[in-house]
Amino acid sequence: MQEEYKLLINGKWVNGDKKLEVRNPYNQELLGTVPEATEQQVDNTIKSAQEAFKLTKTLPAHKRSLILERISDIIRERKEELARTIALESGKPIKLARGEVDRASETFKFASEEAKRLYGETIPMDASRNGEGRTAFTIREPLGIIAAISPFNFPLNLVAHKVAPAIASGNTVVLKPATYTPITAIKLGEIMLSAGLPQGALNIVTGPGSTVGDAIVRDTRISKITFTGSASVGLGITEKAGLKQITLELGSNSPVIIDKDALQNAGQKIIERCVFGSFAYAGQVCISIQRIYVHQDIKDEFIKQFLKAVSKLKSSDPLDENTDIGPMITEQEAKRVKQWINEAISQGAKVLIGGNHKGPMFEPTVLIDVTPDMKVVAQEIFAPVVSIMGFNDWEQVIKEVNTSKYGLHAGVYTNDVKKTLYAAKNLEVGGVIINDIPTYRVDHIPYGGVKGSGIGREGVKYAIQEMTQPKFVCFS
Ligand code: NAP
Numbered sequence: 001m002q003e004e005y006k007l008l009i010n011g012k013w014v015n016g017d018k019k020l021e022v023r024n025p026y027n028q029e030l031l032g033t034v035p036e037a038t039e040q041q042v043d044n045t046i047k048s049a050q051e052a053f054k055l056t057k058t059l060p061a062h063k064r065s066l067i068l069e070r071i072s073d074i075i076r077e078r079k080e081e082l083a084r085t086i087a088l089e090s091g092k093p094i095k096l097a098r099g100e101v102d103r104a105s106e107t108f109k110f111a112s113e114e115a116k117r118l119y120g121e122t123i124p125m126d127a128s129r130n131g132e133g134r135t136a137f138t139i140r141e142p143l144g145i146i147a148a149i150s151p152f153n154f155p156l157n158l159v160a161h162k163v164a165p166a167i168a169s170g171n172t173v174v175l176k177p178a179t180y181t182p183i184t185a186i187k188l189g190e191i192m193l194s195a196g197l198p199q200g201a202l203n204i205v206t207g208p209g210s211t212v213g214d215a216i217v218r219d220t221r222i223s224k225i226t227f228t229g230s231a232s233v234g235l236g237i238t239e240k241a242g243l244k245q246i247t248l249e250l251g252s253n254s255p256v257i258i259d260k261d262a263l264q265n266a267g268q269k270i271i272e273r274c275v276f277g278s279f280a281y282a283g284q285v286c287i288s289i290q291r292i293y294v295h296q297d298i299k300d301e302f303i304k305q306f307l308k309a310v311s312k313l314k315s316s317d318p319l320d321e322n323t324d325i326g327p328m329i330t331e332q333e334a335k336r337v338k339q340w341i342n343e344a345i346s347q348g349a350k351v352l353i354g355g356n357h358k359g360p361m362f363e364p365t366v367l368i369d370v371t372p373d374m375k376v377v378a379q380e381i382f383a384p385v386v387s388i389m390g391f392n393d394w395e396q397v398i399k400e401v402n403t404s405k406y407g408l409h410a411g412v413y414t415n416d417v418k419k420t421l422y423a424a425k426n427l428e429v430g431g432v433i434i435n436d437i438p439t440y441r442v443d444h445i446p447y448g449g450v451k452g453s454g455i456g457r458e459g460v461k462y463a464i465q466e467m468t469q470p471k472f473v474c475f476s
Contacts, residue, residue: 003032005182007041007206008189010048011199016041020206022183025091025327025360026317034182034206042215045203049145049172050221052200057142057170059198061116064168068112070195071164075105075156075188082156082187087318089181090155091327091360092281094319104160104188107443110460111164117461118169120470138470142170143245144223146467147216149209149237151229152329153284155181158249159188161443162226163202165463167192174222175204176213178229180329182206209233217241224467228286231380231406231452247456247466249448251380252408253290254438255401257423259394259414260295263302266435270413271302275309277411277439278386279364282328286453287409287439289386291377293397296390303368303388307353310364325384327360334362337383341365344376354384372403380406394419395426402428408449409438430457 005022006013016035023030037045056064075082079101086097120138125131148162159177166173177185189204205212217225217240227237228249238246256277262270277289294302318326328334334357341355344367354365365385370377377387391397394414401410407429413436414420424432430449433440441447448457456466 005032005034005186005206007035007037007045008186008193008202008204009041009045010051010203011193014041020179022089022180024088025180025329031088032183034186036207037205037212039215042205042212042219045174045205046145046216046219046221048200048203049174052172052198053142053144055198056167056172056201059170061118064170065112065115067196068108068115068164068168071192071197072105072108072112074191074195075101075108078187078191079105082184084319085184085187086155086181087326089183090152091318091329092153093323093326094321095323096281097318100154100157103443104157107157107160107460108164110444111168114165114460114464115168118464118468123472125474134474134476136472136474138472140169140468141471142468144171145221146171146173147219147222147225148173148175149213149216149225149227149229150175150177150185152178152180153281153286155184156188157443158228159185161458161460161463162228163188163192165460166226166467167197167201168460169464169468171223171467172200173202174216175202176209176216177204177206179206179208214240226458226463226467234454245466247448247458247463248454249286249456249458250406250452250454251286251382252406252449252453253377253380253404254287254409254411255291255293255404256289256411256437257293257391257397257401257413258295258298258302259416259419260297261415262413263298265415267305271305271309273437274306275313277437279310279313279325279384280439282325282362283384283386284329284382285439287441288382289411289437289439290381291401292386292388293391293401294388296392299388299390303352303366306388307366310353310366313364315361315363325361325364328357328362328383329360331360333383334360337362337381337385340375340379340381341367341385344370344374347371347374349374349376349387372400378404394422398423398426402426405452406449407451408453409433409440411437411440429453
């Protein structure tokens, strides 16, 4: 019998009327069910978070820190179980799923440290004539209820990036995980309760984003929405949220630029990293490489070595230790990608390897002869598909990269310091990764995008800034 998972409301696990099935995207095996929260249950969840805020806003920093440290420890203790759950419900290869669990444990560890660093500042009042004789400072206070809405592709660590800073800074949380991958989030809820989190500080509702998510987004008792997901849903949230703070972590079509001297010293390493960044987790990562710009002088050699490495990738069951590429989240997504590739071919693109799918399993695919306006280049493809383009001029290639409507991370390989600095200053992105691929993140960096890639930053310290506000206190 499959497990029936429940909603977490006010510290209690609660059944719903209707159940939603959670299936393994690789073989459609039923993994369990979660409730579709009713309107009343969403309301109860928000009431519970509201009530708990009276306690969490006064909970001393050392207690919040200790709870978060315990959560970090328990995640590490339950690593294999959590990794298996991630692999089963999201289709992420088990070796990558283990890495996600390690990162989530570290995210909570960072939060336990940051919980003790909520500083205000003193204000030099005498800088103004009207401030003379006064002393003032600020206190950083939590906002209240944080609504966390998370995507399917990192079901543990992207939930951690929302709930850990919220708890560290004395807020309460209403979490709505992605409908494809709610079980990992529910297991994290169990862990957080067992670590001594006050009841109601974390509440979890499951159900469709279009109804349950929408109700949360519109509710005026929520102080802030922190959302990670697609640009279209993110934009919809800005239109419905009203007077709330919003952080949006959206998608991209991330580029890497490889200069002509780069392959000389570290050719093999660059090929390995580019293959990883283009195809890890079937390209379903917000900073997957989608566009590779290679200097014309080395383009043919790069393509030759790249294809050789791609042909060695193993596509199989995510639970297999040797699997590099598992399924896409649904077969429907694979069909969408196939359509985009067909459209590109009809516009002149050439497929060098891959291009087809069997059910949700999409072959690692390399395209050339693409143009900037083709969907496979201009839109977020979110699949194991990469396009290789040539360039001659550094300033020109940076301009071309910047034509994207997105701007999350960019990777730059060059041995020329001047070109490095030019790229760092002129690329319109949230992060420039020099001598590596854009698919790089550790969990304490300021992480987020510009343009269509979002608003605000995650990374525990930065998320805490966005989940708190300064209160001004002035002595006359
Ligand atoms: P999605 O379809 O936008 O869903 C994200 C979350 O929003 C899910 O929990 C979803 O619920 C919910 N949702 C859907 N419609 C909603 C609505 N009308 N109101 C409120 N919530 C709603 O994204 P996804 O397919 O899960 O994730 C892939 C996307 O996330 C890609 O674009 C990727 O680039 C982006 N991403 C960005 C980052 C980053 O840090 N920048 C990281 C990872 C992923 P349901 O599941 O029930 O539909």
